[in-house]
Amino acid sequence: MEALAQRALHQAFRHEAFFYASQDEFLTGAVSFIRDGLADDEAILVVLSPEKIEALREELGVGAERVHFADTEEVGANPGRIIPALRDFVSAHGAVGKGVRGLGEPIGPDRAGAELVECQRQESLLNLAFADSPSLYLMCAYDIAGLNPRVLVHARRSHPHLVVNGQEHHNSDYCGLEEIAAPFSEPLPAPAVQPDWKVFGVRALGELREFVSERAARFGLDEKRTADLALAMNEIASNSVAHGGGGGTVRVWQEDDALICEVNDKGRIDEPMIALTQPDGHGMWLANQLCDLVQVRAFPHGSAVRLHMRR
Secondary structure: OHHHHHHHHOOOOEEEEEEEOOHHHHHHHHHHHHHHHHHOOOEEEEEEOHHHHHHHHHHHHHHHHHOEEEEHHHHOOOHHHHHHHHHHHHHHHOOOOOOEEEEEOOOOOOOOHHHHHHHHHHHHHHHHHOOOOOOEEEEEEEEOOOOOHHHHHHHHHHOOEEEEOOEEEEOOOOOOHHHHHOOOOOOOOOOOOOOEEEEEEHHHHHHHHHHHHHHHHHHOOOHHHHHHHHHHHHHHHHHHHHHOOOEEEEEEEEEOOEEEEEEEEOOOOOOOOHHHOOOOOHHHHHHHHHOOEEEEEEEOOEEEEEEEEEO
16 A cells, blocks of 8 residues: 555656765665655666666666666756756656656755756756656655755755655645746846957848857867857857847856857847757757756846856
8 A cells, every 4th residue: 555655646747856865765765766666667867976876777777777877967067957857858758657757866966056056056947847748756865974064955945845764754844836937037146257258230240250269279279169159159149039038148257167159139039948858948948968068047137157167
């Protein structure tokens, strides 16, 4: 009866934050989650560090052969790639009547600054992206001993369910889909240095690519990454021409080990999933595949897209 009750509980899309305080607690919760999925013949994707993957393989034994493992540095280095990768997995393995489970740790102690903000945004958007995917059960691990308490507060806001001390709970702190679906207008930090900038319109895209490529080469990006940044910027600027009032402004500056390229226009990005879907959001989607980080903001009088490319 208990197994049947648990199965019924997870027939709707479920997104849990799994709080753990030690490696042993992580392994206990993660192995139980995976074995429950294997018992129900579900497709399982685990996206973690190589060290945690190896530990899980040892605990699972032969059962690990039925689990799809992926390095979080490959799948989630840019948080904007997480939802598309998960959608691809669900499309490939989520046959009618077959459940899908995902286990990951998108926010570790090394996530900071802009990368942390975008990762937290993706955690929220997972609820919107898979709201109509009843066969999907996601569990996101959070190291409560190693993370800033403010990160854990946000985790409670972005997950409808919690696992604390091995027990599942409905989360009354969850913010809800209405808040998640609203335009994301959190301010972007001002550049620490004076950026180079250029106004563009439909006839200036070629000049704009040269403008960005010259600064990327000067910064020290190799030929491939320079071309990738120029292509990503061109996709975003083309969207500005088509949907943002016919043009906009590009600003370029150096920030620590990254070159930042920001496109501003008078358009409004009201669809929060536009950067993560194809074909409607192909340009934004491509930018996420090419760049190390993409930040999208919708302000009252326009939008900003900030592209990060590390050396």
